[in-house]
Amino acid sequence: MSIILISLILGALVALYFYLTQNFKYWQKRGIPCPNGAWPVVGHMLPVVCMRTTASEHIAKIYKDYKNQSLVGFYNFSSPSLIVIEPELVKTVLQTNFASFNKNSFQADPDLDPLVAHNPFSLTGDKWLAARKRLTYAFSSMRLKILLENVKPVCVLFENYLDSKISKTGKVELELKDLFSRFTAQVVANAGFGVDGYCFDDEKENVSFRKIGAAILEPNLRTKIVFTIIFVAPVLKKLLKLRFIPKHIDHFFRTLVAELIEQRRTDKIPRNDFLHLMVELEKLEGDKFDLEIIASHALSFVVDGYETSSTVMSFVVYQLATHSEVQEKLREEIVSVLNKYNDEITYEGLKEMTYMDQILSETQRLTPAAGFLTKICTEEFELKGSDGLVCRVQPGTQVQICLDGLHNDPQYWSNPEIFDPERFTPENKQSINRFAFLPFGEGPRICPGMRMAVLQIKAGLAAFLRKYSLELSPKTKVPLEMIPGSILPSPIGGLWATIRKL
Ligand code: HEM
Structure with a gap:
């Protein structure tokens, strides 16, 4: 038997x-x-x-x-x-x-993640074309010049924050991803929505934009499990009904966008941020005003732009901390260009910082934010x-x-x-x-936010290197080892550097 x-x-x-x-x-x-x-x-x-x-x-x-x-x-x-x-x-x-x-x-599943479902990344056909058209316009040269005006105050806040951290000994040890996440999250808040993101205010940490961005993409237990399933085994994602965006974040964006639009309707103060442009384009193109579309574009600024840009920035600065001669040469370029423009960060000046472009490219060659792209064959x-x-x-x-x-x-x-x-x-x-x-893909789906990303990274680096120098802290575990389950490269133990005021 x-x-x-x-x-x-x-x-x-x-x-x-x-x-x-x-x-x-x-x-x-x-x-x-x-x-x-x-x-x-x-x-x-x-x-x-x-x-x-x-x-x-x-x-x-x-x-x-x-x-x-x-x-x-x-x-x-x-x-x-x-x-x-x-x-x-x-x-x-x-x-x-x-x-x-x-x-x-x-x-993205429109029932589980409605806001992400409108992101060009998960769209195809006419809806994809329309969504891309808006983003491409939003980041045209003319619009970027306007957005830079919203990035510049963030550079000032960033410098003030560093000054406040640098003690009487003239130096401070900081984790670079944390530092630059504050910068890019504050850019999203300012240039995206025209609000204060509280990213340089330690007392408001819990209500800061950085906290919101972190809830979506930073490698914690939830994101590690969810992303491994979403990107590696989409079949399981459907079965388990997993959301990409936590429900409270979805709610946060809908409420924020609705409140800001209402506030703008009443106060009638002219704005020049990304939200304003998306609202104008929706009015021009749509037969009806769709708040969900606006909220999804707003969220796209965070999902696609904040974590990628801060990851790249932290690796650029890690390389500068490791290669002092490159750091010095870049600083010389920054100071000489800024001198030419009255010590101001300008669109034209940033374009002239070509050695900075070289460093950005080389960093992205060694550590691309997206390690691989996955396409689906749609026609034999x-x-x-x-x-x-x-x-x-x-x-x-x-x-x-x-x-x-x-x-x-x-x-x-x-x-x-x-x-x-x-x-x-x-x-x-x-x-x-x-x-x-x-590093930004290629072809018709090439990253539409590339120029915005490069602009904010270059502005942040110029503001940082003109006043501060840095060296790698022994706290950084070299060779770098990435955290398994993280969607973007994220070194175990972090990237630590000692920053000094010049
Ligand atoms: C350094 C920062 C960034 C990096 C490294 C990056 C990289 C990429 C890559 C590799 C892709 C896939 C391209 C392909 O499939 O061929 C992509 C797509 C995309 N990115 Fe970025 N990105 C960055 C910043 C941004 C920003 C700031 C935005 C917008 C605010 C943005 C919006 C998008 C969107 C909407 C797509 C999907 C495009 C489509 O499928 O048509 N990205 N990005």
Whole structure:
């Protein structure tokens, strides 16, 4: 009796194993290389699920192991996913044949995350075009000049905050991500909504914009679990009905936007912030005024802009703390340009800070905010690598572009592990393979906030470096190790530096 029972259980387990791994011959059948070791249910994502590594690092490892091929397949849970390794094929996916790969894998559920569902990132078709058009206009040169006027007071608050922290000994030890999150969150509050974000006021920490931004994206237990599921296993997200944005944040934005619009209707004071522009565009374009759309654009400024920009800023300043000669050269550029403009931060002056652009690019090469992009094939398409590999990609298949892999590939960068802003001088830039450097993506879905991001980062860096110098604190754990489960690169223990007033 017991032998029969054991046999039945074993038989059932074997059947279950075959059922759960039935898809794992997908790439083999198509002649596409694929690593061994896919596990039932999780496929190749076991190290990510166990939080031993980040999804970006894991995908970069597969990229590296197969970098002599043009394509490599793997199993993202049970879904066959294709990593496009060759830059020419990256171009095909992001740009030339965008029509066949026009969807991002992250799709917000309109019932669970209505505000995120209006974000261009999760839209397609006409709605995507309309939402992008607004953002592209919002960040045109003319509009950026206006937005810079809202960033400048934030630079002053930032300097005052640092002065208040720097003790009589003339120095202070601070964590860079924390410091620059205050800056970018205050920019969102000022330039986005025309309100004080209380980001430099320790007593109002709990009601600050930084706190709100942190509730959405910073790596805590909730975000680690939710993001791993949302970005790695969207099927589970649906089953578990997981929200991207916590309910109280959704409520906060709707209320804030409604109250601000009402207040502006009555006080009639002219504004020049992002919210004002979105309201004007909605009035011009829409048959009816849709508050939800406005609130979703407002939230986009936070979700897409705040955490990405502060992450990049903190890594730029980390590199400056580690490379004192680069820090000094940049300071010279800043001081000389500011002198030319009466010591004021101006749009034209920031454009002239070209060494700063080089540093920004080199930092984003080494540590891109997005380690990989995931597109969904929307129309069958044949990808042909120069090595003879051919893959007829089927609609619904996930296609990954591994920024971490491309940016650190010795085939495109000599000594890729070395921080060297000279790679991005005007002369050297000519020889960079455009599709091996994609910090803001490429093609029709390229980041529409790129110019805003660069503007605020450059303004913040100019304000910081003209008055302060810094060096790395021994509290920073080098080599950096990223927190598994975080969506953006986030070093374990943080990036600490000692800051001194000049
Ligand atoms: C340093 C800061 C930033 C970085 C590194 C960054 C990076 C990216 C990347 C890699 C993408 C994906 C592009 C693709 O799929 O090809 C993206 C998309 C996007 N970004 Fe940014 N971004 C930054 C700042 C911003 C800001 C400030 C905003 C707006 C306020 C913004 C709004 C968006 C939106 C709406 C999308 C989706 C575009 C679409 O799918 O059509 N980003 N960003």
